[in-house]
Amino acid sequence: MKQKATFNEVLEEVKQKELIHSYDVIGDIIVIRLHPELESQKEQIAEAFHTFHPKVRTIVAIPLYSHTDALYRTRDFDVIWGDERFETTHKESGCVFNVDLKHVFFSPRLSYERMRVAQKVAPGETIINLFSGVGCFSILIAKTQLQTKIYSVDVNPYAYEYMTKNVALNKVEGQVIPILGDAQTELEKLEGVADRVLMPLPEEAYSFLPAAVKALNPDKVGMIHYYDVSTGNRDDELFNTPIDRVKEVLSSNFGNSLRIEVEEKRIVRSVGPRKYHVVLDLRIAFV
Numbered sequence: 694m695k696q697k698a699t700f701n702e703v704l705e706e707v708k709q710k711e712l713i714h715s716y717d718v719i720g721d722i723i724v725i726r727l728h729p730e731l732e733s734q735k736e737q738i739a740e741a742f743h744t745f746h747p748k749v750r751t752i753v754a755i756p757l758y759s760h761t762d763a764l765y766r767t768r769d770f771d772v773i774w775g776d777e778r779f780e781t782t783h784k785e786s787g788c789v790f791n792v793d794l795k796h797v798f799f800s801p802r803l804s805y806e807r808m809r810v811a812q813k814v815a816p817g818e819t820i821i822n823l824f825s826g827v828g829c830f831s832i833l834i835a836k837t838q839l840q841t842k843i844y845s846v847d848v849n850p851y852a853y854e855y856m857t858k859n860v861a862l863n864k865v866e867g868q869v870i871p872i873l874g875d876a877q878t879e880l881e882k883l884e885g886v887a888d889r890v891l892m893p894l895p896e897e898a899y900s901f902l903p904a905a906v907k908a909l910n911p912d913k914v915g916m917i918h919y920y921d922v923s924t925g926n927r928d929d930e931l932f933n934t935p936i937d938r939v940k941e942v943l944s945s946n947f948g949n950s951l952r953i954e955v956e957e958k959r960i961v962r963s964v965g966p967r968k969y970h971v972v973l974d975l976r977i978a979f980v
């Protein structure tokens with residue numbers, strides 16, 4: 694009988710670092726980002742991962758240059774081991790998230806960022822979570838800070854369906870309000886209501902910024918968690934382009950009627966050579 698290769702034996706052969714940094718365990722599914730030169734060894738790699746993570750039922754590979762859906766941010770997967778299914782339940786920071794990886798975006802790599810934002814929320818806040826996916830930011834905020842109301846908006850009907858399920862699973866009904874719709878249209882219906890707006894769509898958040906500002910309560914200082922993509926070295930200059938973009942978009946829409954302060958800025962994750970998703974926590978006051 695053929696003996697299973699151990700994880701280390703396989704890794705020895707196939708560039709340890711590359712594999713180690715390029716896989717996620719989501720519930721009982723492992724997602725591996727596979728470099729083309731490892732393609733021929735994918736079965737051996739999958740078997741070794743299973744030896745290391747015996748509870749996993751499915752292992753999928755994302756080819757390095759695979760297609761990402763421009764609107765829903767879902768990826769193409771190949772099942773390389775186990776059951777042909779993409780639905781699973783993932784536990785994170787005391788929450789449970791039911792997801793179908795074929796139809797919705799989900800990344801465990803955002804867990805630190807979700808907690809960072811949740812910990813900034815004060816009692817009594819009204820929040821708009823745009824681009825909410827299956828509701829991860831909204832549900833974590835609701836469970837971390839009980840006295841909050843979170844409008845949770847996504848345009849993907851599958852994301853809305855899973856978000857609604859997850860709101861019930863985490864017992865935050867009434868506190869998190871799932872909304873199926875386009876961010877721009879929904880922001881227009883929520884003008885002036887929010888203390889805080891989350892915009893976790895790095896490639897396009899800037900185009901929704903004016904509507905997000907109008908959704909803030911004009912009588913208070915509001916907070917926008919603004920996500921963007923930036924290229925450069927991992928130093929302070931990386932944030933110059935996103936900060937300039939924010940200032941440009943907001944001054945052309947609001948003139949000098951806003952005071953904008955960057956309360957915090959950080960790299961959320963690396964998405965390519967010298968390319969990063971970054972976040973700016975913007976304190977916005979109407980003057």
Ligand SMILES: C[S@@+](CC[C@H](N)C(=O)[O-])C[C@H]1O[C@@H](n2cnc3c(N)ncnc32)[C@H](O)[C@@H]1O
Pocket residue numbers: 764765766798799800803823824825826827828829830846847848849852874875876877893894
């Ligand atoms: C990067 S994912 C965000 C995931 C989520 N914040 C999380 O923590 O898992 C982006 C999401 O934005 C949604 N989206 C993209 N364009 C949108 C739009 N114009 N209006 C509302 N949702 C949109 C996509 O369907 C997708 O679920």
